[in-house]
């Protein structure tokens with residue numbers, strides 16, 4: 001692939017999905033995109049780029065974006081966010097939503113579903129579950145990749161996948177073995193609505209959420225995109241709601257719309273005193 005072809009791909013990925021591909025990641029693009037080129041009868045990435053240039057709005061471009069996403073995930077990833085959810089977030093929401101009896105949760109980059117299903121299992125099977133009786137619990141799980149969402153909807157995981165992070169009691173209680181694989185129980189699958197959604201696009205129509213899990217996706221975005229996504233999320237969370245980020249992610253230095261919750265690493269709350277746009281304007285002024 002020529003440097004010009006690689007630059008074209010980097011630009012396309014940045015515009016379409018926010019993915020920042022650094023100059024030394026050419027090997028990654030080659031290893032992930034050659035199979036896409038071959039599936040379409042091409043032998044080189046030069047041919048693939050030429051085809052993309054001819055029709056950049058084609059399904060082929062969407063396929064290229066999907067192939068470049070990193071979908072790494074596992075059940076109860078990092079453990080702490082799920083402990084905070086059970087021990088801090090749910091007890092607070094059970095009191096705050098006692099009248100409406102409704103809690104809305106959004107997993108904003110859910111990959112193959114382990115994160116929303118971990119939340120669903122926590123709602124069903126934890127110290128606070130009894131107090132949630134009578135509550136309507138909505139888990140909306142979205143991702144840019146239709147392929148991972150199809151896997152997520154099926155709820156079918158390999159032996160390897162169920163061995164990563166999932167406590168054995170939960171495997172026994174919530175999964176059925178089908179041949180070599182395991183399928184999560186229908187009652188847990190029914191708790192999650194999966195939808196395709198690109199975080200770069202407007203997501204206001206999803207409505208408001210008591211907690212948004214946006215974990216291990218902002219790391220792939222540039223500064224301006226992170227700020228934009230966080231500020232738009234701030235508009236979807238009520239003053240007494242929460243935001244959960246991945247271990248390598250933060251709002252600090254990006255936006256004042258959220259503030260970290262003391263002693264709850266990775267958990268943030270809206271900061272109503274601050275305008276959600278302040279850093280966007282600062283950033284724009286520098287650009």
Ligand SMILES: C[S@@+](CC[C@H](N)C(=O)[O-])C[C@H]1O[C@@H](n2cnc3c(N)ncnc32)[C@H](O)[C@@H]1O
Nearest residue numbers: 017069072073109111144145198199215216217
């Ligand atoms: C590393 S996975 C994280 C999965 C899960 N949140 C976790 O922490 O285990 C990142 C996911 O972000 C999705 N993604 C990447 N860019 C996106 C975008 N612009 N909009 C929505 N999802 C995106 C990818 O398809 C991928 O499934």
